[in-house]
Amino acid sequence: MVAAQQFPGCDASAALLEQVNQALVSATPLRIQGGNSKAFLGRPVSGEVLDSRAHRGIVSYDPTELVVTVRAGTPLTELEAALDAAGQMLTCEAPHFGAAATVGGMLAVGLSGPRRPWSGAVRDMVLGTRLITGHGKHLRFGGEVMKNVAGYDLSRLLAGSYGCLGLITEVSLKVLPKPRACLSLSLQLDCATALTKLAEWGQQPLPISAASHSGGVLQLRLEGGEGSVAAARERLGGEQLDSGYWADLNEQRLDFFADPRPLWRLSVPINAGVLSLPGEQLLDWAGAQRWLKSDADAASIRAIASAAGGHASCFTTGVCDSPFQPLAAPLLRYHRQLKAQLDPKGIFNPGRLYAQL
Template structure:
């Protein structure tokens, strides 16, 4: 581990960019560079700024610099029997904590344990005024500025350079068991809807087109009782990691990859291509050569939205914003980055 506070150098680079009106392309390990629109700008690399700032396992809070490799953060937590409950995907060996926060992506446990933004207690941010500001706190009781810190989750570097984050962590479950149930997708969605009303210790639910995969987590008694009730065959728990890291055979299909986000009880969508269900139905992966318009029309009909995960395939990889939402995005951008130098256009062409 190499702990190093490079915030002064990052701040200097931002101030130079502000003085010369040079756009900056903020990046860490670049493992998620395929997401969003292409950014043209001078590279601001966060990886020298790394290390754990503070961690007391009894407080269930860790503060870490954003250039820290995500694997390094998880190894420190793992050694203390703790974890990031949102199960963020790495999507490459070089993933950093900053990339985890900027993309806001969460893994299979998301519907039961919350998203990346729910783990964020406080942040430090270099703004478009050339200042390093601190938002929120390092303890759960401090809620001052809480919402701005949470807004940074999923902001794709468009609001500033996040230099540090304090995250809520939790103990790992005492027991974990994965099951495979032979059900078609339609019956699986109906069952998941029914089980959602009951106190079952489900922490992941996915349908790969062939069978329903479940993960049960909690105390030994509740996991054993749920196993007894649900039946099914044991499943290799590696499945969840392969799903999270997009390493299942499904993801090798050469067609563009779309992420569909919708209500978990939405019916099966009739779209050309193959679908894989995650998050108990709330996240669906689609491999399809259908047009962006056709996919978004079908998803909008059930109140959802669609993002394209294949770089360069679509000019608006993220669902285009309705006028009122775009107005808020522009206002927020103007407040934090008035010169528009941070990752311009990464999320939307207009911002």
């Protein structure tokens, strides 16, 4: 077996742990920051900056084992370049929202790209983590091999925690080989027909790895073996689409996102069907994720999302006090209990997710 590769970097965990312990003594709130590319998400945080970028580098990478362990301050582009050189990738296709995006930020916000319904979310890639907690301890959860199930739940809880549970210092991730063939298509279909077709194709062995709809056009990405992609291309028809479309969608560079109205993200069941939303929509994840540009109030948008069995988050700063959909009382209680266990003094990103946390 090929030995795991070692990469240059810097282990700044001791300095980070010292800063956390000083903050605990003085009861100083900490605002965790990496590349700051996702600072616009969530509620604003006041506190002393805890910068993770000095703690960087790929700790180990064994392509034969499909596992990479990397420090949280590592630029996401650096990790992706190392994987690409070995013909592998992070299947979650996490958005960057800026050249300075870090691996820790990717895990903390837990956002996934167009491949999400077919290949899993960020949390599904996580095998283990290291975390500096509000007890002033540097702990390890999970492991570095896919068969090690110990600690899975806590490691995955960090995905989408927005730094409220502690400072992520290291993560071990599952990676997979890049597909041999990739082709993108566009088909002229209205929204209702597109959703019906996607539901039908979802029951068939088609190599679809991304599906979005806007402006009366369904965009599809096919990935897999050359034969299966070619056969699907012949069956589905349509026009060939520039493959760069998916990166532009993922990084919110499409014309749709330039609309000055507030941006909302709705997460709904994949079978939710056409939703009558106030504004302009772009469907992603075969309909499970809906982007909305709208001046409507938060309560109205969230009522529609809730009626469809989902929830809505605001991606535009200052539109509402709670960018994330308010939690039901039982869920809020669980969040508070978890926060109290890992960060009893409440120093990490206080209020970033919810005012009560």
